[in-house]
Amino acid sequence: METENLTRVSEFLLLGLSEEPELQPLIFGLFLSMYLITVLGNLLIILAVSSDSHLHTPMYFFLCNLSLVDICFTSTTVPKMLVNIQTLSKVITYGGCITQMYFFLLFAGLDDFLLTVMAYDRFVAICLPLHYTVIMNPRVCVLLVFASWITSALSSLLQSLMVLRLPFCTDLEIPHFICELHEMIQLACSDTFLINMVMYFIVGLLGGGPLAGILYSYSKIVSSICGISSAQGKYKAFSTCASHLSVVSLFYCTSLGVYLSSAGTHSSHSTAIASVMYTVVTPMLNPFIYSLRNENIKRALKRFFGRISRNYNLDIFWRLLLSLL
Numbered sequence: 001m002e003t004e005n006l007t008r009v010s011e012f013l014l015l016g017l018s019e020e021p022e023l024q025p026l027i028f029g030l031f032l033s034m035y036l037i038t039v040l041g042n043l044l045i046i047l048a049v050s051s052d053s054h055l056h057t058p059m060y061f062f063l064c065n066l067s068l069v070d071i072c073f074t075s076t077t078v079p080k081m082l083v084n085i086q087t088l089s090k091v092i093t094y095g096g097c098i099t100q101m102y103f104f105l106l107f108a109g110l111d112d113f114l115l116t117v118m119a120y121d122r123f124v125a126i127c128l129p130l131h132y133t134v135i136m137n138p139r140v141c142v143l144l145v146f147a148s149w150i151t152s153a154l155s156s157l158l159q160s161l162m163v164l165r166l167p168f169c170t171d172l173e174i175p176h177f178i179c180e181l182h183e184m185i186q187l188a189c190s191d192t193f194l195i196n197m198v199m200y201f202i203v204g205l206l207g208g209g210p211l212a213g214i215l216y217s218y219s220k221i222v223s224s225i226c227g228i229s230s231a232q233g234k235y236k237a238f239s240t241c242a243s244h245l246s247v248v249s250l251f252y253c254t255s256l257g258v259y260l261s262s263a264g265t266h267s268s269h270s271t272a273i274a275s276v277m278y279t280v281v282t283p284m285l286n287p288f289i290y291s292l293r294n295e296n297i298k299r300a301l302k303r304f305f306g307r308i309s310r311n312y313n314l315d316i317f318w319r320l321l322l323s324l325l
Contacts, residue, residue: 010093011092011172012092013172014080014174014177027085038070041287042071042286043071044301045290047301050064052304059121062114062117065145067287069111072107073104076100076104078280098163098179101159101180105181107152109156112152112251115214120213122217122221122240124136126240127221127224159181166190172187176271176275247286251278254278
């Protein structure tokens with residue numbers, strides 16, 4: 001197949017979830033709604049944690065970072081998709097595609113690392129409660145988040161630089177709604193064996209490693225909870241990690257579902273549809289899981305809205321909103 005020099009590649013075509021014209025308004029409305037809910041829900045979590053001094057603890061510090069990452073994760077992909085639908089265009093520039101891929105890998109990795117850090121936090125809180133304040137001091141919490149950012153940034157940079165070196169064929173259509181790494185490698189005209197091996201190694205190391213850490217932490221947590229004599233004590237210990245366990249299950253089940261479906265069907269279109277679960281649906285559901293299952297978050301939100309209503313005389317509006325919490 002005839003190839004083009006890398007410098008001549010100026011744009012790619014994102015085919016999206018469907019090429020049916022009658023479905024575009026439905027897809028646009030659905031994704032716009034999910035994006036607005038994701039941004040609003042995660043912003044509320046950040047506001048609740050930052051405005052309430054009772055929530056200035058390691059667990060909520062990590063939750064605040066997770067909400068910020070979820071906003072950025074969704075903002076990396078959905079706005080471009082909405083613009084393409086609205087303008088009836090499928091074009092994304094070469095630079096825009098590489099940039100989107102880099103930030104997509106960055107925030108996906110950060111989600112993974114932060115969930116692992118939160119599992120470690122719960123492990124220390126339940127298994128080593130007397131040493132919790134010493135081990136999880138503010139300096140350690142900041143270092144854990146900083147290390148997550150650095151590791152994810154370096155891994156996504158490495159993978160992006162490998163794609164930058166690839167020559168692409170004349171067919172530059174990406175059967176996805178994002179510039180996904182695997183789909184871009186498929187478009188290359190050169191031998192991609194090495195980059196595939198590096199990609200699988202990074203996924204195995206940075207995906208399997210955190211998962212193993214989470215499983216280890218929860219095995220110790222379950223063992224400690226089983227050792228508690230009173231039923232009330234068991235319930236209290238489990239309730240402190242129930243929300244996190246729900247988010248972890250949702251994130252890994254949807255991520256594994258995408259890769260298993262792609263391996264089983266070998267259909268890029270099916271993979272793109274399945275990818276919606278962990279790229280859009282999971283960040284949207286995380287705030288609901290934490291707010292509905294966490295009384296501290298609900299109380300913080302009520303206090304926050306209460307102060308706003310007193311300051312701006314919005315009693316009727318906020319009473320209606322608070323009744324939904």
